[in-house]
Every structure is written in C-alpha cells, then in structure tokens.
Amino acid sequence: MVMVTKNNQKNKIYQVLIVILVFLIPLFIRNIFFHHVLIMVVLYATLGLAWNLMGGYLGYVSFGHATFFGIGAYTSAILFRNFGVNPWLGIIIGAAIAVTVASLISFPVFGFTLRGHYFAIGTLALGEISRILAENFNYIGGARGILIPLKASSFSIIQFESKLPFFYIFFTFLLLTLLIMNAIVNSKMGYYLQAIREDENVAEALGVNTTKYKHFAFYISAFIVAIVGSFYAQYQLYIDPNMVFGMMISVQMALIAILGGCNTLIGPIIGAMIFIPLSEYIRSFIGGEGRGINLIVLGIVVLIIILFQPQGVAQLIKSFINKEGRNNE
Amino acid sequence: MNNALLEVHNVTKRFGGLTANKDISFNISKGQITGLIGPNGAGKTTLFNLITGTAIEGYSRLPDEGHVIFKGNNITGLKPNSICKQGMVRTFQNSRCLDSMTALGNVMIGALVRTSLINDAKKKAVKYLETVGLKDKRNIISSNFTVADKKKLEIARALATEPELLLLDEPMSGLTPLELKEEVNLIKDINQKGITIFIIEHVMEALMPIADYIIVLDSGEKIASGTPKEVVKNPKVIKAYMGVDYAIIS
Amino acid sequence: MFFLQTLLNGFVMGLIYALVAMGVALVWGVMGIINFAHGEFLMYGMYISFWFYALCNFDPLLSVPLGIIGICLLSIVSYKIAIKRILGSSLLTTLLATFALSLILKHTAQYLWGPDYRIIFSTIVQGSIGIGNIYLSLNKLIAAAISSAAIFLLYIFLKKTEWGMAIQAVSLNKEASLLVGIKVEQVYMLTFGIAGATAGLAGVLFSSFYPVSPQGGSFLVIIAFTCVALGGFGSITGAMLGGIIIGISESLAGFYIGPAFQYAVVFLIYLLVILFRPRGLLGW
Numbered sequence: 001m002v003m004v005t006k007n008n009q010k011n012k013i014y015q016v017l018i019v020i021l022v023f024l025i026p027l028f029i030r031n032i033f034f035h036h037v038l039i040m041v042v043l044y045a046t047l048g049l050a051w052n053l054m055g056g057y058l059g060y061v062s063f064g065h066a067t068f069f070g071i072g073a074y075t076s077a078i079l080f081r082n083f084g085v086n087p088w089l090g091i092i093i094g095a096a097i098a099v100t101v102a103s104l105i106s107f108p109v110f111g112f113t114l115r116g117h118y119f120a121i122g123t124l125a126l127g128e129i130s131r132i133l134a135e136n137f138n139y140i141g142g143a144r145g146i147l148i149p150l151k152a153s154s155f156s157i158i159q160f161e162s163k164l165p166f167f168y169i170f171f172t173f174l175l176l177t178l179l180i181m182n183a184i185v186n187s188k189m190g191y192y193l194q195a196i197r198e199d200e201n202v203a204e205a206l207g208v209n210t211t212k213y214k215h216f217a218f219y220i221s222a223f224i225v226a227i228v229g230s231f232y233a234q235y236q237l238y239i240d241p242n243m244v245f246g247m248m249i250s251v252q253m254a255l256i257a258i259l260g261g262c263n264t265l266i267g268p269i270i271g272a273m274i275f276i277p278l279s280e281y282i283r284s285f286i287g288g289e290g291r292g293i294n295l296i297v298l299g300i301v302v303l304i305i306i307l308f309q310p311q312g313v314a315q316l317i318k319s320f321i322n323k324e325g326r327n328n329e
Numbered sequence: 330m331n332n333a334l335l336e337v338h339n340v341t342k343r344f345g346g347l348t349a350n351k352d353i354s355f356n357i358s359k360g361q362i363t364g365l366i367g368p369n370g371a372g373k374t375t376l377f378n379l380i381t382g383t384a385i386e387g388y389s390r391l392p393d394e395g396h397v398i399f400k401g402n403n404i405t406g407l408k409p410n411s412i413c414k415q416g417m418v419r420t421f422q423n424s425r426c427l428d429s430m431t432a433l434g435n436v437m438i439g440a441l442v443r444t445s446l447i448n449d450a451k452k453k454a455v456k457y458l459e460t461v462g463l464k465d466k467r468n469i470i471s472s473n474f475t476v477a478d479k480k481k482l483e484i485a486r487a488l489a490t491e492p493e494l495l496l497l498d499e500p501m502s503g504l505t506p507l508e509l510k511e512e513v514n515l516i517k518d519i520n521q522k523g524i525t526i527f528i529i530e531h532v533m534e535a536l537m538p539i540a541d542y543i544i545v546l547d548s549g550e551k552i553a554s555g556t557p558k559e560v561v562k563n564p565k566v567i568k569a570y571m572g573v574d575y576a577i578i579s
Numbered sequence: 580m581f582f583l584q585t586l587l588n589g590f591v592m593g594l595i596y597a598l599v600a601m602g603v604a605l606v607w608g609v610m611g612i613i614n615f616a617h618g619e620f621l622m623y624g625m626y627i628s629f630w631f632y633a634l635c636n637f638d639p640l641l642s643v644p645l646g647i648i649g650i651c652l653l654s655i656v657s658y659k660i661a662i663k664r665i666l667g668s669s670l671l672t673t674l675l676a677t678f679a680l681s682l683i684l685k686h687t688a689q690y691l692w693g694p695d696y697r698i699i700f701s702t703i704v705q706g707s708i709g710i711g712n713i714y715l716s717l718n719k720l721i722a723a724a725i726s727s728a729a730i731f732l733l734y735i736f737l738k739k740t741e742w743g744m745a746i747q748a749v750s751l752n753k754e755a756s757l758l759v760g761i762k763v764e765q766v767y768m769l770t771f772g773i774a775g776a777t778a779g780l781a782g783v784l785f786s787s788f789y790p791v792s793p794q795g796g797s798f799l800v801i802i803a804f805t806c807v808a809l810g811g812f813g814s815i816t817g818a819m820l821g822g823i824i825i826g827i828s829e830s831l832a833g834f835y836i837g838p839a840f841q842y843a844v845v846f847l848i849y850l851l852v853i854l855f856r857p858r859g860l861l862g863w
Contacts, residue, residue: 118853121805128843132846133843188447188450191441191447198428202425204383204409205381206410206490207410207441208410208438247801254675293686293690295685295686296682298682299683303661303676
C-alpha cells in the first residue's frame with residue numbers, strides 16, 4: 001500500500017510540474033509561429049478529449065462533430081459582430097444551441113439505433129448537411145464566411161494583441177476539460193460508457209440505461225466542442241463554412257484521438273501534440289509552393305503511425321513507462 | 330401459488346412464419362430452482378429474451394401475445410435495465426464478457442445498479458468475485474479468461490445486481506466434469522442464500538438433481554411441467570427427446 | 580414533363596453512382612473495410628482518361644480499358660502496401676488509415692497536375708438524344724449503358740464463376756472459407772482489384788461530362804458511402820439500389836429545390852431511410 005501511495009503522490013507532483021512547465025514555455029520561446037502552434041495544439045487537444053468521450057469510451061465513432069464546432073463558432077461570431085453580444089456570453093449561448101441541436105438529433109429522430117459504420121456515415125452526412133446549409137445561409141455570410149471585427153485588446157471581449165493571452169485562456173479550458181473527463185471516466189458514467197461500448201445488450205441486461213448515457217456523452221462532447229469552436233472564431237477572426245463545418249475538422253478530431261490512443265484519457269492530448277505541430281510545421285516549410293506536398297507527407301506519416309501502432313502513441317509511452325517502472329523495482 | 334415470484338401468462342412470439350413460443354404459461358415459485366428444458370430450437374432462449382425484455386436482432390422485444398408479471402408488477406415490454414433494477418437478471422448463453430475490462434470492472438458494472446459510488450461498487454465486486462472463486466484473478470482482462478472462468482464471471486456479475494430472480498442461460502455447457510461440479514455447487518449456494526433461480530439447461534445430470542421444478546418446451550409449446558421425477562417419466566417428454574436415457578437420474 | 584425528364588436524368592446518373600457504390604460495397608462486404616480512398620481511385624481514373632485525351636487524342640471511350648487496368652493496378656499496389664495491414668482492425672483504424680491514403684493520393688495528384696479543373700471538350704459522342712419531349716445527354720446515356728453492362732458482368736462474375744463464388748464465400752464466412760481451402764488472401768486482393776477496376780471505369784465514364792480535378796473524388800466518395808449505407812452494408816444489390824435512389828433524389832432535389840441544397844436533401848433522405856431501416860434497405 002505504501003508503494004502505491006508513493007506512486008500516486010509522485011504522479012501528482014509530475015502532473016503539476018508539467019502544467020507549470022507548459023505555462024512557462026511560451027514565455028521563454030517567443031516565436032510567434034510557435035505560439036500559434038501551441039494554441040492550435042491546445043484547441044485540438046480539447047476537441048480530441050471531447051470527441052473521445054463518444055468515440056473512445058462510448059465507442060460511437062462520429063464523423064460529424066464539426067457540426068457543433070461550427071455552431072459554436074458562428075453563434076458567438078454573429079452575436080458579437082451583429083449584436084455586440086459579449087463573446088463570453090456568446091460562447092455559452094453557442095454551446096447551449098449545440099446541445100439543443102444534439103438533442104434534436106439524438107432523440108428519437110436519430111434514435112441512436114444506428115451503430116458502428118452506419119453511425120459514422122450518418123454523422124458524416126449530418127456534418128455535410130450543416131456545411132451545405134451554412135454555405136447557403138446568406139445571413140451568416142454564405143460561402144464567403146464572416147470577419148469578426150477587431151475592437152480592442154481586452155480580456156472581456158476575448159481579443160488580444162499578442163497570442164499569449166489566447167493560449168492561457170485556451171490552456172485553462174483544456175485543463176478544465178481534462179478534469180471533467182477524468183471525473184467522468186472514474187465515475188459510474190465512465191464505467192457504464194465502457195460497458196456500452198463493449199456490449200450494449202449485456203450492459204442493458206445489467207441495469208444500464210443505455211439510452212440515457214449515450215445521450216449524456218453526446219451532449220457533453222457537443223457542448224465542449226462548441227466552446228472550442230467559439231474560441232477558434234475569436235482567435236482566427238475569420239470563419240467560413242468549410243473551415244468550421246468541414247469534414248477535415250471532424251476527421252482530425254478522430255485522427256488525434258486515435259493517434260494518441262483512444263482508450264486512454266490523455267491519448268487525445270498526445271495525439272494533438274504529435275499531429276498539429278507536424279501539420280503546421282510541414283505546411284510552413286514545404287507547403288509554401290501551394291502544391292500540397294505538406295499534406296502528402298502528413299498523410300504518409302499518419303498512415304505509418306496507424307499501420308504500425310494502431311493502439312496509439314499513448315500506449316507506446318505507457319508500455320515504456322511500465323518497463324521503466326519494473327526495472328526500478 | 331401466492332409464492333409466485335414470476336408469472337408468465339399465455340406468452341406467444343412469432344418470427345415471420347415461425348412460432349417460437351406458443352401460448353406458454355407457468356409460474357416460478359420463490360426460493361426454488363426451476364429448470365427449463367427442451368430439445369434445441371424449442372424456444373427456450375426466446376422465452377428468456379421475452380421475459381427479460383432483451384432485444385432480439387431485427388424483431389421487437391415484445392411478445393405478440395401474453396404478459397409477464399414479476400413480484401406482482403406487469404413487466405411485459407419493459408427494457409432489461411428496468412427489469413434488472415426490479416430484481417431480475419439474466420446471464421447469456423455464450424458468456425458475454427465485457428472484453429476489454431478486467432474481471433473487477435465487469436462485476437462493478439453489475440454492482441453499480443445498486444450504488445453510485447465507485448469505491449462501494451469495487452468492494453461489492455470483490456465480494457462477489459470471492460463468492461465465485463475469482464478474487465485472485467480480479468485484475469485480469471476478462472477476454473483472457475477460460476470458458477469456465479467466464480461463466481463464473483457472468484454469474485458474479487449477475488449476482489452483483491442483487492437480484493431476487495436469477496435467470497441462467499445454459500451455465501453448464503462446455504464444462505469439464507470437475508468444473509460442472511463446481512458450477513452446480515455454486516448454483517446451490519446461491520439458491521440457499523435466498524435467490525430464486527430459473528435455468529435453461531441441456532446437461533440433465535447436472536440439472537435434475539438440484540431442480541425443484543422443471544418446465545419442458547418442445548417446438549415452442551410447453552409440453553410438460555412438474556418435479557424432475559414426474560417430468561422424466563412423462564411420455565411426451567421422452568418422445569420429444571427421442572431416446573435420451575433418463576435412467577441416470579437417481 | 581419536367582418531372583419525367585428530371586427523373587430519367589437522375590436514373591441515368593444513378594446507374595453510374597451504382598457502379599461506384601458497388602465497388603465500395605464489395606470491399607466492405609468481403610473485407611470489412613470502408614475505403615475512404617475509393618474516391619481518389621475514381622479521380623485517378625478520370626485523370627487517365629483526361630491525359631490520354633489531352634496527349635494522345637483518345638476519346639474517353641477508348642480509355643475505358645486503360646482506366647480499368649490502371650486503377651486495378653493502383654488498387655492492388657495500395658492493397659499490398661497498406662490495406663493488407665489493416666484487415667481486421669477496428670472501424671476507427673480502417674477509416675482513418677484509408678483517409679490518410681486518400682489524403683496522400685489526392686495531394687499527389689494536386690502536386691503532379693495542379694488544383695485546376697480540366698475539361699474534356701470534344702468527345703465522339705456528343706449532344707443529346709430526344710425521345711418525345713425528353714432530352715437525355717448522350718454522353719451520360721452511354722456512360723450509364725456501359726455502367727449497366729459492367730454491373731451485369733460483375734453479377735455474372737460473382738454468381739457464376741469459381742472466383743466469384745469464392746468472393747461470396749469469404750464475405751459470408753471467412754473462417755469457413757479458409758477451412759474449405761479458399762485462398763482468402765488472394766480473394767482479398769482480387770476483390771480490392773475489382774473494386775479498383777470499377778472505380779477506374781467509373782472515373783473514365785465521369786470524365787466525359789464532369790470536370791476533372793484532384794478534389795473530384797472527395798465528394799463523390801461521400802455520395803458513394805451514402806449509397807452503400809442506404810442500400811445496406813454487405814449488400815451489393817443494395818448498393819446498386821442505393822445508387823439509383825440517390826441519383827434520382829439528387830436530380831429531383833436539384834430541380835425542385837435548387838442546386839444549392841441538392842446534396843443536403845440527398846443526405847437528409849439518407850438519414851430518413853436509415854431511421855426506419857437502421858440496417859439500410861437490404862443490409863444485414
């Protein structure tokens with residue numbers, strides 16, 4: 001028992017140290033592009049965590065989560081741009097709308113009677129419907145997208161001159177999401193979600209209200225994804241239907257989760273740490289010619305990782321740590 | 330018959346042209362071990378599915394006719410999780426474990442029906458694992474278990490839901506003689522603790538000695554019921570099985 | 580009259596969609612893999628047709644055998660390099676691996692030939708044919724006819740030849756097939772090759788009336804998936820049915836609601852069907 005406690009304490013200290021380190025990094029490395037990459041890593045890590053609640057723990061792979069990302073982005077953007085609504089409020093409203101849409105989809109309309117491949121393609125269809133609707137919705141700018149006006153550098157309206165404050169806000173939200181996910185995973189809901197993933201009929205036979213928990217997971221992930229969408233809009237200051245409703249966003253969420261390992265809590269974070277810098281740096285070094293070589297390279301790297309380590313990188317790290325642990329005993 | 334924990338009234342289920350269950354009625358008395366036997370394809374598992382509200386691939390969960398009463402409440406058509414909460418739980422024929430979870434995790438799922446606290450559920454799970462003799466293997470991923478251990482795990486998991494009525498679907502299949510003995514003793518133990526048991530089984534020499542009451546199905550109909558001794562002598566039953574030697578029963 | 584016209588236009592397109600969908604359905608049914616890169620196979624078929632047109636003045640119809648063979652080879656190479664390794668993996672793994680493959684193929688095309696749209700202007704077959712008040716584009720009609728012939732041949736192959744029946748056997752039960760001595764590995768390769776061939780053929784057919792570009796495959800593959808899911812994963816006939824239904828829906832939606840929302844309606848129809856028949860129309 002003493003050994004276990006020591007390990008737990010050690011772990012917690014490591015965790016706090018890492019958080020402090022992350023807070024300090026951007027202060028020491030003042031490269032603007034690096035800050036941009038950090039911000040994208042943090043945003044996508046959060047998306048990955050939220051997606052993984054459904055994809056990894058519940059086992060329902062969605063390729064349409066961009067729907068909620070876009071709802072969050074457009075809601076807060078339009079409210080701020082057209083009505084002067086404070087973005088913090090806009091974020092909450094966007095998330096609320098996202099959850100409402102999620103409930104409309106899941107209750108009995110979508111019914112969650114879809115499973116596996118049908119669910120994946122169904123959510124894909126949904127994502128595409130959202131994108132097409134947005135492209136043709138002239139009030140929100142249609143295919144041309146919308147610009148968010150720069151008013152002042154201020155925390156209250158989430159606009160800043162430097163990138164740093166963005167990073168800290170987004171990173172704090174990532175930590176919050178991580179805490180929420182950790183709480184869920186170690187709770188009754190967490191166990192139930194995994195049971196549903198393994199065998200829905202058995203779970204039901206053992207008293208699990210599968211419908212209720214499927215919906216919960218769906219709403220929670222939609223909520224968080226929408227918030228990240230709003231953050232994204234405030235950061236980029238320009239959004240269009242392809243950027244926020246496009247299939248790439250949906251697929252990237254899944255990609256990040258699986259690269260890092262969708263059966264671990266921090267898998268998506270690791271996945272984001274691998275995928276996003278790869279994507280951004282390849283783009284900045286090679287992509288300049290506009291011929292898309294960067295995406296070829298990216299595709300090859302992703303393919304290699306998936307082919308040879310399908311359990312994700314987190315699994316690699318876990319086994320490595322386990323081996324080290326055993327060596328030290 | 331006021332001791333009836335479960336009442337099945339005129340239950341009928343058709344799958345297209347096939348009548349899997351036809352006008353089946355019986356009662357399960359509290360505290361007893363009741364067996365459900367019959368040749369393959371008689372409709373036993375269908376009956377279990379209907380009683381517990383288990384989803385049937387491609388068809389509705391509900392019986393076409395008839396109703397089921399548990400502890401005086403009509404549970405016809407309720408979902409399995411509601412029925413489980415009321416105190417009836419079933420195991421599955423092919424030992425469906427939650428593969429990627431440990432034995433402990435599996436049993437905790439059962440325990441979580443009665444408590445929302447993880448630590449509580451863990452303690453209860455360990456207790457039930459001990460009852461079936463799997464306590465030492467509790468941290469092993471269940472997909473690695475042998476057939477016999479998986480069956481024990483299923484039972485531990487079902488017990489963790491603290492049922493009054495336990496439905497076992499062919500718990501003896503695929504076991505060696507030694508494992509069979511263990512399994513039979515386990516079932517007797519569980520029954521002695523006050524849990525009513527309803528078993529589908531083919532392994533007669535294991536079932537007959539412990540059952541208080543037997544119901545026999547053939548081609549979807551109930552053809553006989555009574556004590557094991559009565560049923561064994563019933564000509565309809567003998568005919569249905571066509572030559573199975575029942576002389577083994579003492 | 581417009582209704583009939585639109586309906587027939589849709590039916591004609593539907594037959595071509597059906598060919599694409601059947602390739603996807605075949606791979607899914609036999610190998611359990613949803614191949615995201617199928618659209619890129621199709622796109623390369625389109626480019627084969629285009630380059631033979633641009634450089635050698637081949638009419639697309641001449642490129643039909645070239646497209647078939649070319650993409651069949653491409654798909655077999657893809658199989659050996661990547662697809663082989665993801666057989667039996669989880670849904671997520673196969674989807675993402677084929678997605679990565681599609682990314683590689685798409686951007687290689689973009690690197691080689693640029694992102695611009697190319698159009699094949701003059702084909703041997705041109706204009707429309709009029710039956711009463713209805714005019715059907717001759718190009719599309721011939722494409723639909725060839726597509727139907729290919730579908731028919733595919734059916735005959737699957738039902739009547741030894742290899743075809745081996746493919747059916749593997750799709751029904753891999754273990755049993757192994758036990759009776761079917762070389763499952765070869766069946767997989769064959770299946771993937773056939774799927775590639777259908778994609779190549781469809782690509783060549785599309786090139787006669789559709790602009791050719793690296794992005795050409797991406798959207799078509801989503802339509803193909805929708806056709807297969809509509810018909811039911813696991814059913815080749817279902818995929819064909821799905822293709823025709825989607826073709827007709829797309830056409831009617833485009834005419835009555837407008838081209839902008841055309842595909843939104845198509846996806847909506849898919850979702851509605853799938854609601855009432857969660858396994859698709861004919862799937863299991």
